[in-house]
Amino acid sequence: MESAQHILHHILLHEYHATQTGMQISDNHIRLDVKCDKDLTKLAKEELEEKVNLVIKQNIPVNKKIYPRDEVPKGIDISKIPDTVKEVRIVSIGDFDVQPCGNAHIDNTSEIGKYSITEIKRKGSSTYRIEGIVTDK
Numbered sequence: 526m527e528s529a530q531h532i533l534h535h536i537l538l539h540e541y542h543a544t545q546t547g548m549q550i551s552d553n554h555i556r557l558d559v560k561c562d563k564d565l566t567k568l569a570k571e572e573l574e575e576k577v578n579l580v581i582k583q584n585i586p587v588n589k590k591i592y593p594r595d596e597v598p599k600g601i602d603i604s605k606i607p608d609t610v611k612e613v614r615i616v617s618i619g620d621f622d623v624q625p626c627g628n629a630h631i632d633n634t635s636e637i638g639k640y641s642i643t644e645i646k647r648k649g650s651s652t653y654r655i656e657g658i659v660t661d662k
């Protein structure tokens with residue numbers, strides 16, 4: 526679930542320039558709130574779903590590694606992590622997505638299952654909520 530969320534967030538950020546404002550994961554449900562200049566309610570759910578599932582299907586290894594803060598590889602944004610944190614855990618989904626994260630992740634995207642979007646709705650003038658579920662293949 527957590528790994529599926531990273532994939533979804535990466536696609537939204539890089540293809541739709543949407544930035545995450547909130548996130549909640551429970552059971553098999555992922556709720557992601559984003560800010561975006563484009564009207565995401567006009568986006569076909571299937572299109573976004575398919576993009577996430579295409580990444581999942583590539584059976585990409587998910588690596589977790591803890592770095593001392595000053596040894597985190599360049600290019601990884603750790604600006605949101607408080608200065609008091611001296612060791613940063615980096616989660617990499619192959620070369621696809623690399624970001625700091627302390628949460629539990631699976632070892633390979635093949636373990637995720639299938640991602641489906643149940644709803645994309647507007648929350649504010651430029652904020653949207655994307656509700657989705659992960660089911661067994």
Ligand SMILES: [Zn+2]
Binds near residue numbers: 626
């Ligand atoms: Zn994570």
